[in-house]
Amino acid sequence: MNAPANVPTFTLERQRQVVAALRPLLPEGAVLFNEEDTRPYECDGLAAYRQLPMVVVLPQNEQQVIAVLKTCRDLQAPIVPRGAGTGLSGGAMPIADGVVLSTARLNKILQVDAYSRTAIVQPGVRNLAISDAAAPLNLYYAPDPSSQIACTIGGNVAENSGGVHCLKYGLTVHNVLRVRMVTIEGEVVELGSGALDAAGLDLLALFIGSEGMLGVVTEVTVKLVPKPQVARVIMASFDDVVKGGDAVANVIAAGIIPAGLEMMDKTSSRMVEPFVKAGYDIDAEAILLCESDGLPEEVEDEIARMSEVLKSSGATAIAVSQNDLERLRFWSGRKNAFPAAGRISPDYYCMDGTIPRKRLAEVLVRITEMEQKYGLRCANVFHAGDGNLHPLILFDANMPGEFERAEAFGADILELCVEVGGTITGEHGVGIEKINSMCVQFTAAELDCFRGVKRAFDTAFLLNPDKAIPTLHRCAEFGRMHVKNGQMKFADLPRF
Structure with a gap:
């Protein structure tokens, strides 16, 4: 865990040195260093991990970016590039004694x-x-x-x-x-x-x-x-999550590539429906959203084919959007699943892993078993078509030990993804959140290759260091703490 967010881990002398070097390079107000100005940059969308920035810079053009990077290189000051801060893996969390470089003003x-x-x-x-x-x-x-x-x-x-x-x-x-x-x-x-x-x-x-x-x-x-001439969405209900998971694989196996193929379990649909009133069946164990777009004739044909596959897969109800307003309403629930979690839980921890589509039903059952193991609820939403899972682990950070259990739950889900032939991330990245899970998925030789690529671009390891690629020593320590199936990865590496 990182240092508490309210405790600076940099010296004032170092801060003054970096600020003095950067101020002449940027317009007035583009170098932030007072705590009230830098506090908003202490984390990204994964607010569980925070670090107060030493300095934040807001360049307005490429020449200013060049000047900032050269100066930070000369000062050996780590740099964390930051966009809008919506990331969910801690990738934009500041580095102690470093500079956050926001690209917010390069917005043309x-x-x-x-x-x-x-x-x-x-x-x-x-x-x-x-x-x-x-x-x-x-x-x-x-x-x-x-x-x-x-x-x-x-x-x-x-x-x-x-x-x-x-x-x-x-x-x-x-x-x-x-x-x-x-x-x-x-x-x-x-x-x-x-x-x-x-x-x-x-x-x-x-x-x-x-x-x-x-x-x-x-x-x-x-x-x-x-823009496609026509887009329509099928909303299919299932009385069993396994049937819903199998239906996803069956749609793809039928040679159909929908524009979108998303899945939500009962917990997800029940937390979303009062929030957006999308028309979801809150008694269904799983809901699939399957979109077709293109020419009117091909959309009509694809909707009919998908409907047949879904019915044969056990769908208990099927609704098809009749206009674009209804289509957007069907999607609104899936798009708002994350904020809707706040209706039923003080906090949630959003995971991101990817699995083979054919293992979706199996993984859903295993996640349900993990809920019992960790004593926490989990709302499951998926980019089901490409096997990208987004389990929302629900917890209360005010309850001692619950966040630690949520972290362990999430790590267990990621290990399950690797176990069934998938990967620990689909689109959220590794950041700091999944850095230990990298030790589960990759060998020492593979991680060394990753570091070689990093070294080729950034010899001094100043750009977003300590993110995404773990050190081999970290993996060795993780392996000693975490034995999986009786085996300990990286056990041969020296301890230090």
Whole structure:
């Protein structure tokens, strides 16, 4: 656990030194160091982990970003890039004795091109603002995280964000053509290109999802897609979560790729329905939302095919949206699942793991068993089509030991994901939240390769250090504390 949020872990002398070096580089008011100004930056959306920043900087253009990075490199001051702070893995939590570099003021949409179907934007542009700007051209930006009204494209690039429509349209990595970024040395590098391919190694795919550890984004070229003529959603109810999980696999097995395929269990639908009045069956054990979009004829055919698959999979009720207003109402419950958790619990801990679709039913049963083990409730919402789980573990931080149990519960879910052939994250990233779970999924040799990539971009390990990639010593310590199935990973590494 990190130091208490109200206890600074930096010296005033060091703070004064860094502030004095940065102030001449930035406009008035763009270097924050008083506690009342820096406190809002102490965490991202994972508020359980906090660290008061030593300094926060708000550059307004690329040249200022370059100057900040060069100065911090010379001062050996760690830097944490930050977007809107909506991340859920602690990736934007400050580093003690370090600088938070916010890209919030780099917020211009530089170009929207109907002919190439692209937009060029700065990292502080909100996800939804891209679609708003492209709407007059009948285009939009496809990745749609639940936080899209607030999250920024720079943060989406850092975490490789997805959303409810990622099954058909892909994650951020599938919708970005080019990234312009600045290294810790202050060098501007362009990855990818405006074309469909670029010469050399695919460093663009490497950079997307690197959680601010390789460079700071200053410009992004994204793909835009045409708005579909028609979109309709099936809402299917099931009297058993296993049937609902199997239905997901059956839809994909039938050769259907819906625009969106989401699942919510009874706990989720019951906490959401009073909040948004989406029309959910609160007596159903599971609800599936299956969207089809495209030309009217293909949507009609796909809705009919999906309905047949869902009925044969055991659906007890099926409703199909008749207009766009009803479609958005069906989706509103899924989009608001996280904030709705506050109606039934003082706190929640949102996990993020990915599993093979065919194991979905099995994993749901195992999570139910874990609820009994840890004495905590769990509301399950999923990007079911691609196997991306978002269990919401409900707890009360005011009750001694409950947060620690929630953490253990979450770690157990992630280990289960690895056990069934999945991974510990789908779109939220590793940050600090899942850093021990990296020791479960990867070998010492694999982690050493990850560090080699980091070293190639950031020799001094100043960009978002101590995030995402654990040290081998950390894994050895974790292994000694945590024996799984009688085996202890990294046990051969020396203790220190």
